[in-house]
Amino acid sequence: MRPFLSYPRIPDTVELEIVSVSVDGRDLPYSQISRTEKTVALHQTGRGDWDLATLHLKAVLPDQEIADGPWSDVVCLAVLSENSTNVRSTAxxxxxxxGTWQGKIELVRGRHLRRAVLSLAVVGEVNGVPGRAIGKSEAPWYLDLKESTPRRQREIKIVEADFREASEEWLRGFKDSAWVVATVEDPEIPIVYLNTSGVEGLVEVLNGTSGSAAEKVLRDTTTSQIAQDAWIAMFHTAVSNLDQDDDGTPIMPTGWQEPVLKMMLPDVLPGRQLTDALREINECRTSGAGWAELQTNIQFAAGKRSQIAKKLTGAVRTVDREERSEP
Incomplete structure (x- = not known):
């Protein structure tokens, strides 16, 4: 097992702020820049043909830590990337x-598709080795090309389709399933596909808001089961392709995968710090040692997130009451 830290790094948080944004030379309204959400909504109603967004940046680094540490030739880099287009640029x-670090980075619309991620990397020479990553921003910024309102969290997309005649050919192979979860078709948003021909009447019950006690029980337990399946699928996707830094340490992913790992890892590997848990889960998956045993923990963590035990308990009690009330 490789050591987690092979060289010193900056212990304090590095702060990154987007001061302003201009789109094709015109300032983006501040209502489309959320500093609390760390999100910029680049879609402009009536101006869908823009080409270039310029992000003006400011970063705050712990100067005392840098001055006292064993680093030299320190460089502060803004990194703009998007998984769905495999684009990466730096400034x-x-x-x-x-004392602040300032600059700008450009987002060329033609090189991006949905949502770009902006982060900060601090690089320096350590023990005679140049180009070491010694610090980074704790939370990235998101640049959303499809939204006009800056929202960090995005809901799971639910799509209803008849799997027997679906336009997506791959869905036809699941025609006997009530639902499937897709986490790779759209890398930015997991999708739950509901099969309208899988279980007769199920989609109508799920879309309902009232009905009998039995219908409510069915709706609650089914939505919890779907949620559990979604959490399991999202977790496996998040850990299946972790990037690594130059010493082999896994890097926390961005987008929806980041909150999934942060919420589930404490239950999958209890008692570990988040960075240690990320390293351990990556080593278990890649080596295979202990990976099968962890599936029970993953199922438990997903069930906890979806509250499936609570919903099943409510269902059992409802069924019990119905049986007792029958003459």
């Missing part, structure tokens, strides 16, 4: 008189 920030 170097310069240190200003006030």
């Amino acid at each position: 170097r920030l310069a240190k200003g008189r006030d």
